[in-house]
Amino acid sequence: MVTSRASSATAEAPLRSALDRFFAPRSVALVGATEGSSRFGGRCLGRMIEFGYAGTIFPINPRFQELRGLTCYASLADLPQVPDHVGVVVPAEAVLGVLNECADIGVPFATVFTGGFAESGGDKGRAMQAEIGRLARDRGLRVMGPNCNGVINFRDGFAMTTTATIAGVRKPAGNIAVVSQSGGVGQVNTMWRAQAAGLGVSYEVSCGNSVDLDVIDFLDFMIDDEETKVILMVVEHIPSGPRLAAAAHRAAEREKPIVMLKLGRTEEGGRAAASHTGALAASDVVVDAALRQLGIIRVNDTSELYEQAMLLRTRRWPRGNRIATTTPSGGNAVLLVDLGAANGFTWPDYQPQTRQRLAECLPKLGSATNPTDVTNVAIGRADIYSACFDAMAADDNIDTIVPIFTMSASGDLQAASEAARSIDKPVALLWTGGCTDNPSLAARDVAATGVPVFTETMACVRALGGLKRYGDFLRRRQSSPSASRPANADPAAAKRALAGGGSVHTERVSRDVLAAYGLPRLPGGLATSADEAAALAAQYKAPVVLKIESPDIPHKTEAGGVRIGLSTPDAVREAFDEIMGSAAAYKPGAVLNGVLVQPVAPAGLDMIIGLTNDPTFGPVIVTGIGGIHVEVMRDLAYRVAPVSADEARAMLRELKAYALLEGVRGAKPRDIDALVDAIVRVSWLGHDLKDEIVELDINPIRVGAAGEGVWVLDALVSTAERGA
């Protein structure tokens, strides 16, 4: 998929502008249109007309002369002009023929609603879908679907879909776009509910099986669309990590946030992985890490999509985590601070001039603490909100303002909304109750004026958290250097080290590969006899470790192939013989190269660094504390490779075990800089040799005290099978 995409990459810039004709066609044909509304083709035609589409509609159905007052044509070939977009609602077996007709007359875009392909049609369905994909590539027809529920364009008034969510008066266009594979989740849970919450939508597209046009194509279009300020995505399958990354970078340049609900989390999480590091890099943790790296806000439910959009659409990025709150209810302030603090927010003291200004506008207030209790002073004094918010907006201690309302007068809510619009710091109203003088006034009415408003504390805090992370992402993006290849990283040398041998490489080869990227290695040599082993040991003037070297024995300890702390020549000789014997007994017929002799490493903290090749995102680097932590505690941090030193440092800070690197209970701090450097180097190795390295596992890398460095104590590289 990625490869076939890459070959047509040059065509993508035109595509996203060409999609104008997809979303706002001058004329549309609907193949399979029919009468009434009980069948799909009839409902779809009805919705298009009722939605107020102003272009030309060509119903296609040989059984009718006319449908809903429109001339009906027997086939696409009969049309008086080439439509910009053709909808296809014919049986699965007939779809390919219709698409060929589209290509014959030069139609640029087709949407296939019909189901029964890869999603439920078995082998035959999959084969038919593959045919559609080939047709799209070969004949230049761009196809959405199959098994999709079409497109809605509130800006230009075009809808080709059956969804009941657009029945009735057309809702006003807004600045939030929805891109979804699922029709129900995109149209109902996300678009319809966002509109019910007072938000406006620019476009909704439900692209189904995505045989050709996919969520990233539509994302690309939304990034360029001037009116769209926030893009909400519901994605079952990310078609390509690199394409998503390219789109996300363009979105970040425009400061246009992307919020994504990624379905299939648990299915993927539970997917059994064959190999050891493969099991660690379960896909969903990679998705999590990759989306964070790209500044894409990942959410868990559709409600979070539009709640997040509620704040993001104002395009005010907070500078930090410091909130000012006004409240008529002490308990509500406690609840907000409680949930806020658990999510990293603080309510700092105001600056002196702010306290002064608040005291002036809230004369009954003893002291202007934060949260600021406005009980008995704010009621009926709507003017105080602009004074309070102005003072808070001018306070350098405050990044975001969250006024609380419970049962409130409409005048107060209106005054607060106006005050919120007039300043430039982010404001989120938390309105947990109703309106005292106008019971029908609801949060959606406040939201419709453009002001973020939440009715639940946790939802408010969660959305503020996403906003904060996005602001952090934009700042980090501007200030941090991007990852650059470290000195002494020699891809050619690494490839030479991997040349020859099978797909699983010995510890010694693996260390050579790492050394080619500048990772420090302990001295050591291969002994093929007990005497050689003793001679090597004598060089090191220290106790030594002996380890079997065999491409057939990746797990040396299990094979009785490791002996540590040998101090005398006799002990070394004896150990050599024992190891060779154990290994031969463990795996008769295994190729035994000999025994690796190394000095015992200095004391330190054992960590792991691993690489896997994720099918979506490519090379992924993982690090964590070694030993039982890897498998039992799962205290691991992931990133798509390569990473900068800043990013590597952020990975380490994510670990619960970071305290051990800093030094707990009087223990010496570890050499974090050297570990960061090692992570960066391994990440570049993964990036540069992504076509060779399937998996790499440094376990452990020993981290000395600050200034002492790190040592690779064991490493294992797996490469692709020859010819695979």
Added chain:
Amino acid sequence: MVTSRASSATAEAPLRSALDRFFAPRSVALVGATEGSSRFGGRCLGRMIEFGYAGTIFPINPRFQELRGLTCYASLADLPQVPDHVGVVVPAEAVLGVLNECADIGVPFATVFTGGFAESGGDKGRAMQAEIGRLARDRGLRVMGPNCNGVINFRDGFAMTTTATIAGVRKPAGNIAVVSQSGGVGQVNTMWRAQAAGLGVSYEVSCGNSVDLDVIDFLDFMIDDEETKVILMVVEHIPSGPRLAAAAHRAAEREKPIVMLKLGRTEEGGRAAASHTGALAASDVVVDAALRQLGIIRVNDTSELYEQAMLLRTRRWPRGNRIATTTPSGGNAVLLVDLGAANGFTWPDYQPQTRQRLAECLPKLGSATNPTDVTNVAIGRADIYSACFDAMAADDNIDTIVPIFTMSASGDLQAASEAARSIDKPVALLWTGGCTDNPSLAARDVAATGVPVFTETMACVRALGGLKRYGDFLRRRQSSPSASRPANADPAAAKRALAGGGSVHTERVSRDVLAAYGLPRLPGGLATSADEAAALAAQYKAPVVLKIESPDIPHKTEAGGVRIGLSTPDAVREAFDEIMGSAAAYKPGAVLNGVLVQPVAPAGLDMIIGLTNDPTFGPVIVTGIGGIHVEVMRDLAYRVAPVSADEARAMLRELKAYALLEGVRGAKPRDIDALVDAIVRVSWLGHDLKDEIVELDINPIRVGAAGEGVWVLDALVSTAERGA
């Protein structure tokens, strides 16, 4: 607080029935009633009348003859009869005088609305509040408040409060009670929003500073109330663990669920704890554990309170985690299964007879898989819901039914609601969209018919999780034996071991205390000279460990007071001298009893067991993997002591590190039974000696392979200061 309560425990059974007069008084006086509605006393009087209270109201205010058509009295002494309940809305300084007047004429209940006491009145406010507490105790007047917002009784039509949430037509009474300290959070976020979601409320009470009547008193009343089926609590401070436990046990007997939002989570979590184990047992994790033990469902936000009640009020307890789902939207099913699986739910295959029945009622369906796609077959076929639900209810593979609706016809929703009511397994409708033929129909209308309905997937899954845990709790409660004191637990011997010495006891004393409760100990003896040490070592025929014994040196390693693996008499003698020297240098003037000599313990997994005395819940036991896990990974499990063997085993299963006890990667399984026994014994020690032991820390307890047992390698007991 606990102690003073305990002495009046005999009065509690009558209190909860006496509270009838508090919630449904025959007559009420309001001291501080006034005209209009701009002031508190006027609003409160107005709400009471508008709510339709049918009893006698006595406004008390010397400035008026009449208020709102009611005779107004100058003082309580002037009343023609003794009111059942007196509301107090006078300035803080005047409150005590009014309460004395209440007591003078024999009023049973008073509610003090006035603020400015402990919550904001400084030292003077705290002192005045303490006076009210003394008056309540001394004169038998039961007082709610101060700084509260009163009571609402929808069943009998009595409200004494100012909240705007009850303005307008009185809402019908329901089966959900709300007990809150905060007025705003209880009345607005919980009660009003529950009603807005279609639920009915029986009582709401906001008890403020809780100087006398507190949340547990009101909880007790609600447990006895026949109409109340679910109790929602918003609690800032749990007044007493033992009283809460007693109430929770009564509630469990009646299968009446309690759902609690505990505020102040982060404040408590961040509270610095002076001592080591104290820091581990941060209060909030104890609250978490204690509430779980008591079957109280803890939630994080007020919305979760009524969402949880939505399901619990039907009193259908699922037998397990297996869900059946019908859906018109594939994407919505994926979202539900995704979030459900992450929360422990499964969607198993139907039994053959269910598949048969579903195929009969859904003829177009190829195969009746779960989730069951009803696209294109269910629309306009409302009858299918009763057939489907009946079949699913009869299926032994299914515990709970969750039908999904998106944009749906009112007839379908009605048919599904009726079908849901007619079966006895739990049903939760997940309705993510709107109604196609009646746009004003909303989830609240379905909920008002008694059927659980959710509009957000995550909220649905979360509430199902709470329901499942409550069902598990009820079953476990019936089937498990309660904790009983193990054999060979000798409180007197433990107390004797602690007699003498200061508040921090030596390892040897600590082991004697543990031995009194039957914990196995390694052999060992105290040596006061190098020769004695060597003689002791010779007895053990194995390498030995030497450790300094000093009541002044709790952390022996830091003092250079530990030497391990000594195999020869000379090594033992030399180590003795070194240890004594190091210890003397580390802490000049420390009392050095000598050196403890013990054989090296067998290999095993090092765990910790600790005890703390929680101010609310009393003795709390904690366990986890030793070493860095304690402080860095925080992989710990807590319970209020004592615990049964089942509960101790559940603690271990909670640990991420449980896999290590079971044996990972070919490692031998550990002696979990012996560890469970040790936890039970320590928990009883904590329970029995709660007045003596402030803290106990076994670090580590070494766990041998299955059948080998456990060994206490180090232990430290702290007791209360003499005279403290």
